[in-house]
Amino acid sequence: MLFGYDQGVMGGFLTSGPFERTFPSISYGNSPTMQGFTVAVYEIGCAAGALSVILGGDGFGRRITVMLGQTIVIIGAILQASAFTLPHLIVGRIVTGVGNGMAVAVLPTWNGECCRAANRGRAVLWQLNVNIFGICIAYWVDYGVNKSNLTVDTDWSWRFPLALQIVFSSATIILSMFLPDSPRALIKQGRLKEARDVLDMLSTVEDPVERSEATVSRSLQTIAMAIIERNLEEEAARDGSWGQLFTQGRPRFFQRLVLAVVSLCMLQISGVNLITYYAPVIFQNTLGMSRDTSLLVSGFNGLEYWLATLIPIPLIDRVGRRPIMLFAAVGQCISMAVLAGCIAYPANKAAGYVAAVFLFVFNTFLAIGFDGIPFLLPVELTPLQTRAKSVAIATAFFWLCNFFVVMISPVLIENIKYGTYILWAGTNFAFIPMIYFLIPETLRANLEDVDVLFENNPTWLIGPGSRKKLAAIISNRRASEEAEMNAAREAKEPAEGARGMVEHDEMKKEKM
Numbered sequence: 001m002l003f004g005y006d007q008g009v010m011g012g013f014l015t016s017g018p019f020e021r022t023f024p025s026i027s028y029g030n031s032p033t034m035q036g037f038t039v040a041v042y043e044i045g046c047a048a049g050a051l052s053v054i055l056g057g058d059g060f061g062r063r064i065t066v067m068l069g070q071t072i073v074i075i076g077a078i079l080q081a082s083a084f085t086l087p088h089l090i091v092g093r094i095v096t097g098v099g100n101g102m103a104v105a106v107l108p109t110w111n112g113e114c115c116r117a118a119n120r121g122r123a124v125l126w127q128l129n130v131n132i133f134g135i136c137i138a139y140w141v142d143y144g145v146n147k148s149n150l151t152v153d154t155d156w157s158w159r160f161p162l163a164l165q166i167v168f169s170s171a172t173i174i175l176s177m178f179l180p181d182s183p184r185a186l187i188k189q190g191r192l193k194e195a196r197d198v199l200d201m202l203s204t205v206e207d208p209v210e211r212s213e214a215t216v217s218r219s220l221q222t223i224a225m226a227i228i229e230r231n232l233e234e235e236a237a238r239d240g241s242w243g244q245l246f247t248q249g250r251p252r253f254f255q256r257l258v259l260a261v262v263s264l265c266m267l268q269i270s271g272v273n274l275i276t277y278y279a280p281v282i283f284q285n286t287l288g289m290s291r292d293t294s295l296l297v298s299g300f301n302g303l304e305y306w307l308a309t310l311i312p313i314p315l316i317d318r319v320g321r322r323p324i325m326l327f328a329a330v331g332q333c334i335s336m337a338v339l340a341g342c343i344a345y346p347a348n349k350a351a352g353y354v355a356a357v358f359l360f361v362f363n364t365f366l367a368i369g370f371d372g373i374p375f376l377l378p379v380e381l382t383p384l385q386t387r388a389k390s391v392a393i394a395t396a397f398f399w400l401c402n403f404f405v406v407m408i409s410p411v412l413i414e415n416i417k418y419g420t421y422i423l424w425a426g427t428n429f430a431f432i433p434m435i436y437f438l439i440p441e442t443l444r445a446n447l448e449d450v451d452v453l454f455e456n457n458p459t460w461l462i463g464p465g466s467r468k469k470l471a472a473i474i475s476n477r478r479a480s481e482e483a484e485m486n487a488a489r490e491a492k493e494p495a496e497g498a499r500g501m502v503e504h505d506e507m508k509k510e511k512m
Contacts, residue, residue: 002073002168003104004134006096007273008302009165010039012142013158015284015291022155023086032410041090043403045076045097050105050395052098053388061181061189062110065102070169070176072099081163096165097399103172105395109387112379113182114202118444121316121376128372129309134168136302143295184384184447245390251383252454255462259439260378260394266431267374268401270332271424272366274409275301275359282413283356297356304360308367320443320467321373322435328369329431335362336425343418380442383451440466449473 013019014026014035026035049072053065060068076096083089108124115123141161145151151160180202186195246254275282283294312324335358342348342355382390412420440462442450452473453466 001130001134001137002070002165002172003100004131004136005138005165005168006042006100006134008135008138009142009161010042012139012146012161012295012298014039015294016146016157018153018155019158022084022158023089025086032414036407036410038086038090038093040403040406042093042097043399043406045094046101046104047097047396047399047403048094049098049101049103050392050399053102053105053392053395061185062106062113063176063179063181065106066110067173067176069099069102069106070172072096072102073169074166075099077163077165077169080165081159099169101395101399105392108375109379109391110182110185112376113184113447114180114198116204119317120380121321121373121443122313124376124379125309125313125316125372128375129306129313132302132306132309132367132371136299136306139295139299139302143299146292146295185388188384245386245393248458250455250458251385251451252458253383253386255460256382256454257386257390257393259381260390261397262434263374263377263381263439264394264398265401266434267370268398268405269424269427270366270370270431271336271405271421271427272363272370273402273405274420274424275363282359301360301363305363305367308364309371312368312372316373317444320441321377322439322441322463322467325369325373325435325439326432328365329428329435331365331368332362332370333425333428333432335365336421336428340418340421340425343421346417377439377442380445380447380450381440384447435463437461437463439463441470443467443470445470445474446477449477452477 023038026038049069073096076092076094076099079092079095080089081092083092107127111124111127112120138161141164145157145160151157180198181194183195183198183202186192186198244253245257248254283289283297284291289297315324338358339355339362342351342358345351378391378394379387409420412423438460440450440453445453449470453470454462456473457466457469
């Protein structure tokens with residue numbers, strides 16, 4: 001939620017009188033480059049935070065990394081809310097970014113590694129649904145402080161929204177204390193007993209006695225541990241240097257790193273953060289709305305965006321990742337093209353209304369296909385041995401692309417106006433062949449099943465036919481698991497019979 005709130009909160013007071021009086025050098029129309037830099041420098045901090053996870057993501061575990069990141073966010077929020085000079089505000093945004101970048105690099109991985117294959121997609125999409133709810137909250141907080149007589153013409157109209165970040169970070173730290181770490185991360189650290197305990201906690205069997213005594217449950221837990229341990233042993237035998245990330249080998253390390261980077265960068269260069277960060281500015285200065293109306297429409301835009309993220313949740317683990325992303329890319333391309341056509345006629349009121357509607361339409365398509373899936377794919381497509389590093393690198397690229405988009409957006413709007421939307425229509429069009437040819441389907445697969453898919457298909461054009469190939473891999477794995485469980489049952493029955501005979505003989509001796 002904090003991730004989304006941070007993305008949406010700045011746009012609401014960039015045209016605010018009290019904010020402009022405190023920081024006149026970045027007021028609207030004065031210096032679009034400096035305004036873009038001040039907003040976008042947060043992403044530089046996020047990229048640095050994401051890269052720091054490479055050093056500590058596996059060593060500290062997922063849970064501690066998130067808690068440490070949120071502590072840094074609190075420090076940054078205090079710096080931002082207490083700023084009286086532009087350098088002070090910029091430092092606060094960088095510090096906040098470092099902390100949030102750490103959390104965003106770890107949270108989807110932590111979530112994905114604690115989920116069953118059947119519901120991993122839904123779990124990560126729920127996570128990103130809450131992210132968009134944070135954007136919605138930011139818009140309505142900005143609208144609220146603009147309407148309140150207590151804050152409308154005071155510094156609290158922007159200090160309070162920035163200070164509110166502390167509430168989200170504090171809640172994250174407290175709630176993380178009650179959550180288990182990832183079983184895969186624990187196994188990689190050699191903490192096997194804790195990993196077994198976490199697998200037991202994550203079991204869907206509610207009764208603790210039944211969960212511990214059921215042969216099938218124990219067998220499944222043993223198989224889950226064995227698969228992860230086996231993969232780790234095989235990977236440990238290979239070269240573990242940093243250079244491994246940029247080599248292929250049988251696991252296709254470099255290809256999978258590239259796909260993780262591409263999936264997250266596609267989200268950013270779709271143009272979404274032109275709208276997310278600058279929605280009130282677009283409605284007010286591009287479409288000619290009053291400040292009050294622009295904040296109100298931005299609030300409804302954020303609300304509709306959040307509600308639209310509910311659409312793919314029941315579909316993701318039924319339809320799959322690729323079809324949903326392809327559908328969204330086509331819709332986003334068309335939406336941006338319509339926006340370009342409408343904004344080309346700024347004096348036409350009807351064109352302005354259509355443009356406002358298609359800002360909503362674009363967000364809807366993006367919420368369906370690009371809001372959560374790009375965060376899910378880096379977890380699913382990268383192997384355990386390099387997952388923490390690969391996801392952190394992909395997340396760093398995500399933030400750098402975010403910085404690029406947010407930095408240049410005010411400059412583009414000022415200089416090429418409707419051409420800005422033609423640019424984003426072109427990038428969304430390019431996504432269609434990229435998704436079709438490069439990104440494989442991961443529907444209902446264990447993370448280890450995806451390893452097999454890449455090992456058995458040494459090609460960059462892995463997308464076409466990947467769904468059928470993965471289904472065959474899943475079928476073979478389930479048959480193997482069932483055979484192992486049957487063997488475990490057969491081995492257990494004679495042992496229990498022999499133990500029963502021994503107990504019977506002992507009882508006879510006692511009676512004699």
